[in-house]
Amino acid sequence: MTTSAKKKSYSFSWFIVAYTVLVIIWGAWVRLSGSGDGCGDDWPRCNGAVVPTGAPVKTLIEYSHRLSTALYGLLVVAQILITRKLFVASHSARFWSWMTLLFTITEALIGRELVKAGLVNQSTDVSRLIVMPLHLLNTALLLLSTVMTAESIKYGDRARARLPSASVSRGLFIVSCLILIITSGAIAALGSHLDPSTSLVSGFSKDLSGDSHLAVRLRMLHPLLALTTAGIFLVFSLSGIFKNIRLHSRWVSLFGYTFATAVGVGILTLGLLSPLWLKLSHLLMANVLVIVSSLCVFHALRPESSENPQ
Secondary structure, three states: OOHHHHHHHHHHHHHHHHHHHHHHHHHHHHHHOOOOOOOOOOOOOEOOEOOOOOOOHHHHHHHHHHHHHHHHHHHHHHHHHHHHHHOOOOOHHHHHHHHHHHHHHHHHHHHHHHHHOOOOOOOOOOOHHHHHHHHHHHHHHHHHHHHHHHHHHHHOOOOOOOOOHHHHHHHHHHHHHHHHHHHHHHHHHHHHHHOOOOOHHHHHHHHHOOOOOHHHHHOOHHHHHHHHHHHHHHHHHHHOOOOOOOOOHHHHHHHHHHHHHHHHHHHHHHHOOOOHHHHHHHHHHHHHHHHHHHHHHHHHHOOOOOOOOO
């Protein structure tokens, strides 16, 4: 394997990471713009046509998202072929490229279910409380796989580190907190979409009203979980509980700054009653947090020999 081929493969893999985020953000725009039923309940075709013509804007928005995901699938397959050519069967880059394909397929199946079951736009079907968090969690796993693939291409030849049990338990605690925040974030987004607030007072009253949709009544869990987690992480950091986790201090700092920024954008989104641009910004920061978390996981498992894990 030439150094040039490895560099090109690494750059291509990080292009896929960036494109993954773009597809996720565009998918959110489909929901926020009310275009989720732009192709009716037809999938993979659009209103009975392979290529819709003379269609309204919402159909074009939904159809363009489908095209972007189809292109994404081709990129993922190309990545598998590249890693197959460059690395031996046991190499982690090949494993994670296949995991990326797996989560791409499950993502497509979840998207199909949303369309076929009519779980889009203003649907109040309670099953959305399950499908939406599952959808967001799957995108997080997909993004994790793309990052792990990219880093494996460049650093996968490093020796795998054996983590102390304390590091494993602390790492699992952080991951569990992030999963709770991600799943509750999907419910909060659904609640705000179904019943947007005109003021903080009216929003809180809706949250506490027994007549509100369950997603509306549960949406406050997300900011409460995020703020509580931020407080726990701060206390742990100041008390040195995370000090012995096997990860270089620069990755710990990057995670901390990213998490704090995501929480800050979330607070701003809540305070300004969730304007569209802030909803998308908040989702973008959530994806950046997943990327940084993935980098932390990889470099904890395969640290540089010259590093002194903190």
